[in-house]
Amino acid sequence: xxxxxxxxxxxxxxxxxxxxxxxxxxxxxxxxxxxxxxxxxxxxxxxxxxxxxxxxxxxxxxxxxxxxxxxxxxxxxxxxxxxxxxxxxxxxxxxxxxxxxxxxxxxxxxxxxxxxxxxxxxxxxxxxxxxxxxxxxxxxxxxxxxxxxxxxxxxxxxxxxxxxxxxxxxx
Amino acid sequence: xxxxxxxxxxxxxxxxxxxxxxxxxxxxxxxxxxxxxxxxxxxxxxxxxxxxxxxxxxxxxxxxxxxxxxxxxxxxxxxxxxxxxxxxxxxxxxxxxxxxxxxxxxxxxxxxxxxxxxxxxxxxxxxxxxxxxxxxxxxxxxxxxxxxxxxxxxxxxxxxxxxxxxxxxxxxxxxxxxxxxxxxxxxxxxxxxxxxxxxxxxxxxxxxxxxxxxxxxxxxxxxxxxxxxxxxxxxx
Numbered sequence: 001x002x003x004x005x006x007x008x009x010x011x012x013x014x015x016x017x018x019x020x021x022x023x024x025x026x027x028x029x030x031x032x033x034x035x036x037x038x039x040x041x042x043x044x045x046x047x048x049x050x051x052x053x054x055x056x057x058x059x060x061x062x063x064x065x066x067x068x069x070x071x072x073x074x075x076x077x078x079x080x081x082x083x084x085x086x087x088x089x090x091x092x093x094x095x096x097x098x099x100x101x102x103x104x105x106x107x108x109x110x111x112x113x114x115x116x117x118x119x120x121x122x123x124x125x126x127x128x129x130x131x132x133x134x135x136x137x138x139x140x141x142x143x144x145x146x147x148x149x150x151x152x153x154x155x156x157x158x159x160x161x162x163x164x165x166x167x168x169x170x171x
Numbered sequence: 172x173x174x175x176x177x178x179x180x181x182x183x184x185x186x187x188x189x190x191x192x193x194x195x196x197x198x199x200x201x202x203x204x205x206x207x208x209x210x211x212x213x214x215x216x217x218x219x220x221x222x223x224x225x226x227x228x229x230x231x232x233x234x235x236x237x238x239x240x241x242x243x244x245x246x247x248x249x250x251x252x253x254x255x256x257x258x259x260x261x262x263x264x265x266x267x268x269x270x271x272x273x274x275x276x277x278x279x280x281x282x283x284x285x286x287x288x289x290x291x292x293x294x295x296x297x298x299x300x301x302x303x304x305x306x307x308x309x310x311x312x313x314x315x316x317x318x319x320x321x322x323x324x325x326x327x328x329x330x331x332x333x334x335x336x337x338x339x340x341x342x343x344x345x346x347x348x349x350x351x352x353x354x355x356x357x358x359x360x361x362x363x364x365x366x367x368x369x370x371x372x373x374x375x376x377x378x379x380x381x382x383x384x385x386x387x388x389x390x391x392x393x394x395x396x397x398x399x400x401x402x403x404x405x406x407x
Contacts, residue, residue: 022193022281029197030253037204038249039364044211051213110331159287 176275192281196261204256221237231255234395238403243302247402250298255395258282258291262387265351267382282390283348285341292340294397296332303405316405339397346390350383 265280361372
């Protein structure tokens, strides 16, 4: 390339020094740029492109995984829901049975208690009646004694008789 | 054309303006790229310098991919980037700075010198031909470049190789040189009648500098685009 330029310069009779200088300066510029600016920047740009591509791949993978997980979750959720529904239905059934049982037990219990109570009441009443009968008899005897004691006094007898008669008259 | 002080080493003539301007341009490009490529991170934040550099790299990569979406293009991407940065910076150098002492220019756009642009064009065209030979073999290269679509077009194809080389270099030179010419004419206008001419010339200079920034960017883009087009022509 250098020869070409020298030949071209010679044939045209131009200031070769200028051309040579520009050529050399440009070559040095290219060398420096390549080492200090172009090289690092292009490397960084490639690194970035790689990173972006890699990130895109990773993101795609993650998306697929997430989708898989989501579908798995939804099926799991579905099965869990049916299971829960079954459990609730079973529990309701069991509760209903238990309720009926409890109610029946309670009714039987109440019936028994009631019968017992009425029997007790009847017994107590008959006992009370027996007691009252005795007491009435005693009372009658006592009253009769008192009345008999009062017979000893004439006036009282008279008064009693009068009262009696008076009572008859009022009838 | 503006004069420039020269010196000679071993029979080779050097222009001070070319030496100084090219060196500064190369230095600015390198320092800028060096500064922007410090502390690289994998995820740069919104307005970092790294993003700026990566934007430029993407821009030149897209230029290359536009005409060479293959392995040849991949190998050419770094060259396209360097070429773009250098030409862009060279074009803008003369927009902001133009130093001349006693009629001799010492600092301007290197690309306002035809030798510089022709050197760049020579590099670009040489690479195109070299890659053509490398990819198609010498026979295939000769056949595809000089005898296609049919042998009778050989003279036209030969001429085309020279014209594409010449237009590539001269287009860049013409645009930037014309821009600098207008700037120096505006400077003369500014000096011509004191404040009366200084103020309008100042405003016009600002306008023209804005336009030149645009032209400089466009020409750098065009140069790189055409380089990749020529390479794709030679390697297909």
